Amino acid sequence: MDPDAVDDAVRVPHGGSDDPDVVDFSANTNPLRPAGVADAYEAALADATSYADDHPEFRDAAADYVACDPANVVPTAGGVAALRLAFGVTVTPGDRVALPVPGFGEYAREIRLQGGEPVGVRDETLLDVDPAAYAAVVVCTPNNPTGFLPDPAALRAFRAECRAAETPLIVDEAFLDFTDAPSLAGDPGVIVARSLTKMFGLPGIRAGFAVATGRLGDRLRTARPTWSVSAPAAAVGTHCLHAEAFVERTRERVETERTRVRAALSDAYDVAPSDAPFLLVDVGDGPVGGDGPVGGDGSSGSSERVGSGSRSADDPVDAVLERARADGIAVRDARTFSGLDSHVRVAVRRPHENDLLLDSLLDR
Secondary structure: OOHHHHOOOOOOOOOOOOOOOOEEOOOOOOOOOOOOHHHHHHHHHHHHHOOOOOOHHHHHHHHHHHOOOHHHEEEEOOHHHHHHHHHHOOOOOOOEEEEEEOOOHHHHHHHHHOOOEEEEEEHHHHHHOOHHHOOEEEEEOOOOOOOOOOOHHHHHHHHHHHHHHOOOEEEEOOOHHHOOOOOOOOOOOEEEEEEOHHHHOOHHHOOEEEEOOHHHHHHHHHHOOOOOOOHHHHHHHHHHHOOHHHHHHHHHHHHHHHHHHHHHHOOOOEEOOOOOOEEEEEOOOOOEOOOEEEOOOOOEOOOOOOOOOOOOOOOHHHHHHHHHHHOOEEOEEHHHOOOEOOEEEEEOOOHHHHHHHHHHHOOO
8 A cells, every 4th residue: 555645545435324214225235145144153253262364164165156266265354355455466656547437436446545546437448448558457247336247258358458468457246146147256367356245235244355366366365464354254254155045046036126126217217227236327417427537536537526516406316315215215326436427326125125216216
């Protein structure tokens, strides 16, 4: 981390509500969890009385989950910790890093903390950049918040270009569990970041992992903080990663409900197609930003910076947020993402919860 960059860093807004009286559509976490999670956590408490660092069972489960060699798995305290580790071993002060726009604000923040310069590229054209022009390239599969999943063949071809240019490809696979697309875990020149947050609905457990081979893998293992994952978190992670039937049921539910919710919302709004457990909804006529520099908070560095427009009672995003809140629902203000000025993002939850969302947003 570049000490000179820390003073100018800002916190990145995230979804999530801790209000028990609100149905939370602002965070993309599964409302269900695999059976036996509590038992796995309690059983691991005895192991928490001593130091544990390697977690071989967790690494084996993670490797089996993404089809890679366990030796290439590096346990981390969640997906963001994996991303920080990835940027920490690839980005030096002054380096330019390509990342998707709109995109997860932590990419720009973590790059800036290393002293690098995040350069935003429209997510659907990111695979067209020349990787030789960057110290690293970040891809989110599927993208947050658009739900765009790059074509696997195009992604493999771009991976080959990055390898030829000796440019690390950092792939955020936080939502890949919800698709049948293959992971890039274990591919040379690639760092994959994964977590238990989205599929298994356990953001507070703080367990995830990175995967890389060769020199990149060696650097990740050397730089990883000692005791980066607790014994209970590793035990719960191992339990969840073996829950194949749970994952399959979740995929089927999300696909069915996503199709239904998008069709209903499309009667009133412009809803982007999605391969993720969420939908990006345009509730107004605001612009979508293009390529260019990205601010330290992940927002666009141009005149179309997130939230740059005036806020008023007539603002369509504010109106949707306020109406949903009055109905006991939290949705994500997507103006916190780079390049979006008139959007909200809504999670795909269980059918009865999704009906509440539709009732509110469609004023049924």
